[in-house]
Amino acid sequence: MKFLVTGGAGFIGSCFILQRIANGDSVLNLDKLTYAGNPENLSSIADHPNYYFVQGDIADKSSTAKIFRDFKPEFVVNFAAESHVDRSILEPEAFLQTNVIGTTRLLSSALDYWNHLCKAGKDSFRFLHVSTDEVFGSLGKKDPSFTESSPYRPNSPYSASKASADHFVRAFNRTYGLPTLITHCSNNYGPRQYPEKLIPLMVLNAVAGKELPVYGDGANIRDWIHVEDHCSAIDLVVRNAAPGAVYNIGGNSEFSNLEIV
Numbered sequence: 001m002k003f004l005v006t007g008g009a010g011f012i013g014s015c016f017i018l019q020r021i022a023n024g025d026s027v028l029n030l031d032k033l034t035y036a037g038n039p040e041n042l043s044s045i046a047d048h049p050n051y052y053f054v055q056g057d058i059a060d061k062s063s064t065a066k067i068f069r070d071f072k073p074e075f076v077v078n079f080a081a082e083s084h085v086d087r088s089i090l091e092p093e094a095f096l097q098t099n100v101i102g103t104t105r106l107l108s109s110a111l112d113y114w115n116h117l118c119k120a121g122k123d124s125f126r127f128l129h130v131s132t133d134e135v136f137g138s139l140g141k142k143d144p145s146f147t148e149s150s151p152y153r154p155n156s157p158y159s160a161s162k163a164s165a166d167h168f169v170r171a172f173n174r175t176y177g178l179p180t181l182i183t184h185c186s187n188n189y190g191p192r193q194y195p196e197k198l199i200p201l202m203v204l205n206a207v208a209g210k211e212l213p214v215y216g217d218g219a220n221i222r223d224w225i226h227v228e229d230h231c232s233a234i235d236l237v238v239r240n241a242a243p244g245a246v247y248n249i250g251g252n253s254e255f256s257n258l259e260i261v
Ligand SMILES: NC(=O)c1ccc[n+]([C@@H]2O[C@H](COP(=O)([O-])OP(=O)(O)OC[C@H]3O[C@@H](n4cnc5c(N)ncnc54)[C@H](O)[C@@H]3O)[C@@H](O)[C@H]2O)c1
Pocket: 006, 007, 008, 009, 010, 011, 012, 013, 030, 031, 032, 033, 034, 035, 036, 037, 038, 056, 057, 058, 059, 078, 079, 080, 081, 082, 083, 084, 098, 102, 130, 131, 132, 133, 162, 184, 185, 186, 187, 188, 189, 194
């Protein structure tokens, strides 16, 4: 299948692309290469005949329109985002720009393209938006798990921007019929994660003999999933889910996603 993947030079997107290329799929990776995007993550497939890279912004409608016209993707998987909660507290507008405006412009380009597909192409096309369980907020120790219909209660500018993007994705499905999907995943761990995130930060600090910063009183709990499992789940959803569907991925279990404060 032909995948347009956005943000594919980042942590999760690069894992997804490596899986797809190994599976025989074709991938065009659209990535702005912010501080979090690292082309080295994909060096092993950089010259693969099924892999294409375009450096660009999901908020740039003219370049995404050209990509849709020329590459003709069957599936879109939108990973591109500002993804670090701490940065969102310092600089929320960058999160509004990429996560909300960028995603909405990408939806618009996808809709223009989808509107011109034949009936069979329209039926099989999917736009999967990769979201987070942080849109649901935090759980107390006695609270039941999140479900796909848990109320949105974002607590940070990051999760507020992801929540807003989710609403635009849903609206493009309900208003225009664009076959969108949304996945909400818990925290990912695994190779190629930017070292500002918790696990690589702790590992690198430990190796360097530096202090390991414990947040709050250390009693908070997060739910984790390996990045390979997250990407396998996304592939399963994009190939099989009915338009408009929403899936939680990962534990999202009783103590999941308790915020570190
Ligand atoms: N990391 C997690 O634990 C986790 C959990 C659940 C959901 N998610 C979601 O998964 C997605 C990927 O997360 P990640 O951890 O791989 O993030 P990341 O920060 O490692 O990678 C983000 C990628 O997006 C690119 N990018 C940023 N702005 C862009 C723009 N305007 N146009 C094109 N590309 C742009 C960056 O260059 C980078 O390559 C995000 O949408 C995030 O919200 C992440």
